[in-house]
Amino acid sequence: MSSADVAVQAFRTLESADLRVLQAIETAMSEHEFVPKQQIARFTKFDLAREADFRLNRLSKLGLIYQTRSAYVGYTLNYAGYDCLAINALVKANVLEAFGKSLGVGKEADVYDALTPSKDQVAVKFHRLGRISFRQTQRKRGYTKQHAGWLFQSRLAAEKEYKALEMLDLHGVAVPKPISQSRHVLVMSMIEGAELAQWKEFPHPDRVLKEILRNIRRAYLKAGVIHADLSEYNIILKPDRHILIIDWPQYVTLQHSNAEDFLKRDVRNVLNYFSRKFKLKIRLTEAIEYVTGIRKTLF
Numbered sequence: 001m002s003s004a005d006v007a008v009q010a011f012r013t014l015e016s017a018d019l020r021v022l023q024a025i026e027t028a029m030s031e032h033e034f035v036p037k038q039q040i041a042r043f044t045k046f047d048l049a050r051e052a053d054f055r056l057n058r059l060s061k062l063g064l065i066y067q068t069r070s071a072y073v074g075y076t077l078n079y080a081g082y083d084c085l086a087i088n089a090l091v092k093a094n095v096l097e098a099f100g101k102s103l104g105v106g107k108e109a110d111v112y113d114a115l116t117p118s119k120d121q122v123a124v125k126f127h128r129l130g131r132i133s134f135r136q137t138q139r140k141r142g143y144t145k146q147h148a149g150w151l152f153q154s155r156l157a158a159e160k161e162y163k164a165l166e167m168l169d170l171h172g173v174a175v176p177k178p179i180s181q182s183r184h185v186l187v188m189s190m191i192e193g194a195e196l197a198q199w200k201e202f203p204h205p206d207r208v209l210k211e212i213l214r215n216i217r218r219a220y221l222k223a224g225v226i227h228a229d230l231s232e233y234n235i236i237l238k239p240d241r242h243i244l245i246i247d248w249p250q251y252v253t254l255q256h257s258n259a260e261d262f263l264k265r266d267v268r269n270v271l272n273y274f275s276r277k278f279k280l281k282i283r284l285t286e287a288i289e290y291v292t293g294i295r296k297t298l299f
Contacts, residue, residue: 007083034074154184171222230266
């Protein structure tokens with residue numbers, strides 16, 4: 001069971017006092033890896049030996065917090081606890097009403113479908129930059145601070161991706177429409193279809209390739225944004241055979257010192273996929289000239 005599954009099940013049973021304790025731990029985690037039990041009691045104004053202990057034991061049994069008993073008794077949020085705080089904020093803001101099935105579980109994010117109060121279907125992305133990938137994340141992504149906690153990193157990832165989607169959607173790039181964001185959770189329009197990598201074959205691959213390059217071009221020329229991690233694994237081919245480009249938390253702007261290298265790598269990854277899969281041959285230099293506006297047409 002994923003952290004989001006744990007959180008969704010637990011959230012249905014949480015009381016306001018439980019959420020108050022989770023919020024107290026979240027606030028104090030800026031100063032403590034594990035928040036002392038006495039500090040949680042002071043913040044919530046709960047009696048230490050009765051209400052605070054009861055709530056902390058309950059949250060621990062629900063799988064929403066971790067406990068340490070080293071030099072002192074302390075608690076910290078895990079991803080499921082952080083999920084509950086984000087879900088609560090989105091429910092209170094009338095963004096979410098109910099969760100459905102998992103749409104995908106990856107190394108750095110889990111995606112679920114959900115319903116809004118108006119019964120619109122949306123995708124909910126839980127960013128998960130965990131301890132295992134900390135060093136790699138720190139090396140690859142400019143928004144990661146050296147000593148930032150893993151929950152904070154995930155929040156920054158969600159904030160950055162939401163900002164990217166706002167810019168890209170404004171300029172007509174084929175991306176999910178951003179709806180809302182809280183902590184490490186991003187709500188966007190529904191994602192239907194499958195990654196290019198999952199398709200054994202599809203008609204008119206030349207048209208699909210052209211649409212991908214056209215959207216890379218629009219992101220570059222109109223929004224001033226480069227994906228910086230583009231491949232067949234984050235390009236969705238929808239049932240109507242149009243595309244969506246997803247997973248933007250690592251994007252860079254044209255002012256980034258390595259912007260040109262990131263763009264070349266993105267385009268090369270796309271061209272290599274279509275060359276391997278469909279024997280479509282386009283020179284990298286010609287594709288780069290097209291997406292950067294030097295060429296008006298490609299083929």
